Amino acid sequence: MALDAFDRALIAATQGGLPLVARPYEAVGAMLGVSGERVRERLGQMLDQGLVRRIGAVPNHYRLGYTANGMSVWDVDDARIAELGPRVAELAGVSHCYRRPRHLPGWPYNLFAMLHGTSREAVERQAQDIVALLGEACRGHDILYSTAILKKTGLRLKD
Amino acid sequence: MLTPDDARLIDHLHGGFPLVDRPFAAVAEQLGWSEERVIARLQALLDQGVLTRFGPLFQIERAGGQFVLAAIAVPEERFDAVNLIVNSFPEVAHNYRRTHTLNMWFVVAAESPAQATDAIARIEEAVGLPVLAFPKEEEYFVELRLPALTHSGDGHGA
Numbered sequence: 648m649a650l651d652a653f654d655r656a657l658i659a660a661t662q663g664g665l666p667l668v669a670r671p672y673e674a675v676g677a678m679l680g681v682s683g684e685r686v687r688e689r690l691g692q693m694l695d696q697g698l699v700r701r702i703g704a705v706p707n708h709y710r711l712g713y714t715a716n717g718m719s720v721w722d723v724d725d726a727r728i729a730e731l732g733p734r735v736a737e738l739a740g741v742s743h744c745y746r747r748p749r750h751l752p753g754w755p756y757n758l759f760a761m762l763h764g765t766s767r768e769a770v771e772r773q774a775q776d777i778v779a780l781l782g783e784a785c786r787g788h789d790i791l792y793s794t795a796i797l798k799k800t801g802l803r804l805k806d
Numbered sequence: 807m808l809t810p811d812d813a814r815l816i817d818h819l820h821g822g823f824p825l826v827d828r829p830f831a832a833v834a835e836q837l838g839w840s841e842e843r844v845i846a847r848l849q850a851l852l853d854q855g856v857l858t859r860f861g862p863l864f865q866i867e868r869a870g871g872q873f874v875l876a877a878i879a880v881p882e883e884r885f886d887a888v889n890l891i892v893n894s895f896p897e898v899a900h901n902y903r904r905t906h907t908l909n910m911w912f913v914v915a916a917e918s919p920a921q922a923t924d925a926i927a928r929i930e931e932a933v934g935l936p937v938l939a940f941p942k943e944e945e946y947f948v949e950l951r952l953p954a955l956t957h958s959g960d961g962h963g964a
Contacts, residue, residue: 649869649870650869654869658864661861661862662861662862662864663859663861664852664859664860664861665823665860665861665862667830667845667848667849667852667860668845669828669830669831669841669845670827670828671829671830672825672827672829673827683827687825687826687827690825690862691825693862693864694825696868697865697868698864698865698866698868698869699862699863699864699865700863700864700865701820701821701822701823701862701863702821702822702823702825702861702862702863703819703820703821703822703823703860703863704816704819704820704848704851704857704859704860705857705858705859705860705863706816706856706857706858707855707856707857707858710854710855710856711808711816711856712808718904718911728944729944732944732946733946735946736946744945744946745942745943745944745945745946746942746943746944746946747875747940747941747942747943748939748940748941748943750938750940753907754908754938759875759940789906791904791905791906791908791911792904792905793902793903793904794903794904794905795902795903796900796901796902797889797892797893797901797902797903797910797912798892798893798898798899798900798901798912799858799899799900799901800899800900
């Protein structure tokens with residue numbers, strides 16, 4: 648699915664956020680020279696297509712009280728990761744979960760699972776659940792805690 | 807920390823924002839608030855940095871784009887300078903400092919895999935340090951839904 652000119656304009660107009668006015672879609676439409684209804688219709692299609700994941704708020708975890716955010720990384724047996732990855736993803740506290748390439752020799756980890764808690768102890772407990780689930784399929788793991796958000800702007804289409 | 811009302815608003819605005827002419831009025835009705843109050847509190851939460859954004863979250867991979875996680879082992883004395891360079895790239899959507907030799911982790915968002923590869927090469931050249939790329943090979947689950955807490959955590963920091 649390729650983006651057409653209207654899609655690109657719609658993304659450019661809303662990627663920084665919806666205007667906080669009573670009729671936000673009308674306001675976006677006014678910027679693009681179309682009706683609010685046309686904006687709503689296309690956003691609805693984009694939601695159906697998965698091109699828009701959701702329309703909503705993006706919280707700063709730290710400010711919500713989740714001050715411990717750990718990227719847990721795991722060296723999982725390649726023969727078993729397809730079976731175990733989805734099960735790790737289902738555990739409470741896990742948000743993003745991906746298989747990614749190793750970079751040997753320094754980086755043996757191929758499964759990444761983001762963990763969020765109110766303390767590092769809470770995150771360590773979540774990690775222990777993953778240790779138990781992976782069992783012998785796991786040859787090692789680490790948790791990389793975030794200590795600063797350096798940038799968080801989301802997607803920016805180039806003009 | 808958040809007031810219970812703000813936590814309720816944030817939980818309510820996680821997703822599913824209605825595609826109707828006056829969506830804030832629809833949200834207000836569900837919360838038993840006024841439309842003006844919903845808009846004013848949302849603006850305040852954005853101004854305070856409790857929310858980083860409000861609007862549609864585009865999944866550019868559905869249109870041929872690519873997000874690539876990348877990391878650099880930055881010498882401490884160069885951290886701030888490298889950070890400025892990396893963040894100056896519009897393709898860098900997120901960037902986090904993390905507790906590891908690989909201490910800078912960022913996401914490159916581009917409209918095509920070729921553009922993502924190109925951006926990473928340009929970042930590598932600009933900072934003069936190796937950039938390790940971790941493109942996703944499989945996505946098992948992506949949903950960042952955390953209940954907004956209304957009490958303080960135990961203060962161990964990030």
